[in-house]
Amino acid sequence: MSTQLHANLTEEQVREISNRLDEPEWLLQQRLDALGALSELDMPDVIRTPGRNWTNLYDLDFESLVDPLNAAEEKDQVGPDEVEVMSIAEALDDHEELVREHFGSVIDPQENYLTALQTALFSTGTVVVVPDGVDAEDITVRTRMNSRSLFNYTLVVTGKSSSATILERQTTGDEVDGERYYSGLVEIAAGENSNVQYGSLQNLDETSYDYTLKRGHADTNATLNWIEGNVGSRLTKSSVETRLLGEGSETHIVGAFFGHNDQHFDVASRVWHEAEHTTADLVTRGVLDDRARSVYEGVQDVGRDAWNTSSYQRENTLMLSDESEADASPKLIINNHDTEASHAASVGQVDELDLFYMTSRGVSPRTARNMLVEGFFVPVLEEIAVEEFRDDLSELVAARLRE
Amino acid sequence: MARLQLKNLHAKVAEGGEKILDGVDLEVSSGEIHALMGPNGSGKSTTAKVIAGHPAYEVTEGEVLVHLDEDEFEGMTIPEEKRIWNLLDLEPNERAAVGVFLGFQYPVEIEGVTMVNFLRTALNAKLEERDDLFEEGEEAETEEEAEDSGYDTSPMEGNADEGDVGVAEFQELMAEKMDQLDMDTTFAQRYLNAGFSGGEKKQNEVLQAAILEPSIAVLDEIDSGLDIDRLQDVSKGINALRDEQGAGILQITHYQRILDYVEPDHVHVMLDGKIATSGGPELAERLENEGYDWVREEAYETA
Numbered sequence: 001m002s003t004q005l006h007a008n009l010t011e012e013q014v015r016e017i018s019n020r021l022d023e024p025e026w027l028l029q030q031r032l033d034a035l036g037a038l039s040e041l042d043m044p045d046v047i048r049t050p051g052r053n054w055t056n057l058y059d060l061d062f063e064s065l066v067d068p069l070n071a072a073e074e075k076d077q078v079g080p081d082e083v084e085v086m087s088i089a090e091a092l093d094d095h096e097e098l099v100r101e102h103f104g105s106v107i108d109p110q111e112n113y114l115t116a117l118q119t120a121l122f123s124t125g126t127v128v129v130v131p132d133g134v135d136a137e138d139i140t141v142r143t144r145m146n147s148r149s150l151f152n153y154t155l156v157v158t159g160k161s162s163s164a165t166i167l168e169r170q171t172t173g174d175e176v177d178g179e180r181y182y183s184g185l186v187e188i189a190a191g192e193n194s195n196v197q198y199g200s201l202q203n204l205d206e207t208s209y210d211y212t213l214k215r216g217h218a219d220t221n222a223t224l225n226w227i228e229g230n231v232g233s234r235l236t237k238s239s240v241e242t243r244l245l246g247e248g249s250e251t252h253i254v255g256a257f258f259g260h261n262d263q264h265f266d267v268a269s270r271v272w273h274e275a276e277h278t279t280a281d282l283v284t285r286g287v288l289d290d291r292a293r294s295v296y297e298g299v300q301d302v303g304r305d306a307w308n309t310s311s312y313q314r315e316n317t318l319m320l321s322d323e324s325e326a327d328a329s330p331k332l333i334i335n336n337h338d339t340e341a342s343h344a345a346s347v348g349q350v351d352e353l354d355l356f357y358m359t360s361r362g363v364s365p366r367t368a369r370n371m372l373v374e375g376f377f378v379p380v381l382e383e384i385a386v387e388e389f390r391d392d393l394s395e396l397v398a399a400r401l402r403e
Numbered sequence: 404m405a406r407l408q409l410k411n412l413h414a415k416v417a418e419g420g421e422k423i424l425d426g427v428d429l430e431v432s433s434g435e436i437h438a439l440m441g442p443n444g445s446g447k448s449t450t451a452k453v454i455a456g457h458p459a460y461e462v463t464e465g466e467v468l469v470h471l472d473e474d475e476f477e478g479m480t481i482p483e484e485k486r487i488w489n490l491l492d493l494e495p496n497e498r499a500a501v502g503v504f505l506g507f508q509y510p511v512e513i514e515g516v517t518m519v520n521f522l523r524t525a526l527n528a529k530l531e532e533r534d535d536l537f538e539e540g541e542e543a544e545t546e547e548e549a550e551d552s553g554y555d556t557s558p559m560e561g562n563a564d565e566g567d568v569g570v571a572e573f574q575e576l577m578a579e580k581m582d583q584l585d586m587d588t589t590f591a592q593r594y595l596n597a598g599f600s601g602g603e604k605k606q607n608e609v610l611q612a613a614i615l616e617p618s619i620a621v622l623d624e625i626d627s628g629l630d631i632d633r634l635q636d637v638s639k640g641i642n643a644l645r646d647e648q649g650a651g652i653l654q655i656t657h658y659q660r661i662l663d664y665v666e667p668d669h670v671h672v673m674l675d676g677k678i679a680t681s682g683g684p685e686l687a688e689r690l691e692n693e694g695y696d697w698v699r700e701e702a703y704e705t706a
Contacts, residue, residue: 351511352458353511354511354513356455356456356457356458356495357507357510357511357513358513358521358525359456359494359495359496359499360455360456360495360496360498360499360504360505361496361499361504361521361522361525361529361611361615362496362499362500362525362526362528362529362532362615363496363521363524363525363528364496364528364532365494365496367524367528368496371513371516371520371521371524372513372516374515374516375513375514375515375516375594376514376515377515378514378515378516378594379514379515
């Protein structure tokens with residue numbers, strides 16, 4: 001099913017955005033091509049169970065959500081001196097060839113309607129370039145969205161034997177009338193033997209619809225680790241993906257979400273083993289309260305040439321109310337018999353016996369429940385090597401429990 | 404001085420309705436050790452769970468009373484009208500606050516919550532709840548206030564230093580109690596019962612009782628799954644609960660062997676959901692030698 005959701009977007013608008021960023025012709029052309037493809041493209045795939053599409057993106061009112069020429073944000077982009085952390089405009093000035101080489105190379109701009117919309121309309125972004133052999137800690141990108149819509153692009157390129165730790169956070173600032181839309185694409189090219197940890201913590205307000213796609217390519221012996229925390233938004237559709245293209249490459253995808261009220265999370269972790277001796281570990285935990293819903297899809301795809309693969313996946317969802325709903329779909333696709341792989345998913349309520357044990361020792365039911373929820377996230381928190389990120393996520397969880 | 408009194412207690416499984424307790428009468432006072440014995444399915448564990456407020460059981464008749472003296476809790480004078488509580492009117496955490504502790508036969512494993520954090524939270528919660536229940540003239544808190552959670556920081560690092568017992572003070576207390584029980588102090592930082600052996604879990608139950616200082620401790624088959632060394636450690640802990648803290652102990656067991664180390668003042672035999680006979684320590688020895696058949700025969704003769 002193709003879509004024609006956005007009749008009021010024009011080539012003039014796209015040209016104006018491109019002009020403001022003083023972009024080269026090739027990038028404008030990418031935008032225009034994406035705009036032109038919109039009417040032909042479908043929404044991203046969603047999980048379907050009998051009689052139900054878990055996330056109905058076709059019902060989103062993009063006409064009112066997207067306000068392409070009035071994007072407003074506050075952004076901090078900081079990193080140590082030995083790496084370059086730049087706005088997209090600066091990167092186009094100083095490293096146009098590098099941006100041209102990588103832009104759209106990991107995520108096809110016309111992969112679906114939302115990636116194409118993003119490509120046509122993005123107005124802000126960050127480019128991180130880590131030279132060969134450099135270790136870069138504490139690269140931080142904070143984006144505060146102040147407008148109805150914001151399209152944000154991030155590109156990370158790491159050189160040979162380098163390492164980088166990047167934390168990206170999205171929040172909403174100034175209030176706007178009505179609902180809002182945040183879109184973010186992240187492309188990472190992890191060079192040979194490099195080590196990238198990319199953390200993202202989304203805490204948009206609950207009038208916001210959020211689409212993010214983060215995908216990386218891991219070269220020979222590279223390690224690409226993702227941490228994905230989703231706490232905010234009205235609806236989030238988020239996917240974190242790694243293609244293990246180089247021999248000996250690894251990825252670790254850690255996800256956590258905590259929904260309440262009427263929030264909806266559609267989260268996915270995907271990995272493609274495309275070379276020998278590759279390793280993946282996918283761990284996601286989510287908690288749902290009130291009428292919140294979640295759907296999780298995890299894919300481990302072991303290619304024909306991926307000899308000696310190790311691939312693991314676990315997803316657990318804890319429901320705190322009878323009205324919350326969750327579905328999980330872990331998938332293993334194995335085309336190479338020299339593979340060690342496992343996957344597991346569970347959806348359940350707070351254990352009544354656990355609660356009784358704790359309350360029988362004097363702890364109030366509410367505190368016991370909160371301790372159980374915080375404890376539930378600990379296996380995920382323990383996977384997070386960056387203390388600042390771990391603290392931020394656990395504080396957001398604790399704050400939500402005290403609401 | 405406290406006294407736990409079960410009066411004509413009847414209970415059934417909440418879902419399904421199978422009747423399990425059929426009129427239990429029993430009294431345990433501070434400083435006493437009572438052994439509750441009986442064959443499988445006689446209702447021993449159900450009695451323990453009903454005392455603590457397990458949601459799987461519904462009490463259909465009878466009372467579970469706790470009688471307290473005015474000076475039962477250190478630093479607190481209990482007004483006369485608040486010295487008798489029917490536990491059946493209280494939530495499990497309130498039962499803990501009036502001095503009742505249940506040692507579980509199968510303690511649950513809770514990942515992500517460290518022992519030290521949980522126990523300090525429990526101790527402070529018990530003290531706070533006790534203030535709410537016993538302070539004279541103070542209006543009870545609203546449910547919302549009462550349920551305000553003090554769990555402020557990461558479960559990996561522990562609570563903020565609030566509550567009556569601060570972090571440093573509690574760590575000292577815990578180390579002291581662990582030392583008394585010959586427990587490895589690294590257990591304090593481990594997650595609650597997670598990965599503990601059967602014996603370690605039972606030792607941990609006794610440690611929790613030692614820290615929470617109940618007036619009455621109901622210990623459900625605390626001796627099952629213990630090797631002889633661990634049995635002695637656990638027994639030492641149970642005796643200390645009585646001798647040093649003055650707790651009354653209701654020791655549920657199948658076997659004589661723990662009673663070699665924890666000598667009971669009274670032994671009760673439960674059959675078909677009620678106490679069939681009671682006596683002194685010699686009763687346990689006879690059961691060990693002769694089994695339960697004679698109790699059943701005597702009970703039927705008198706019936």
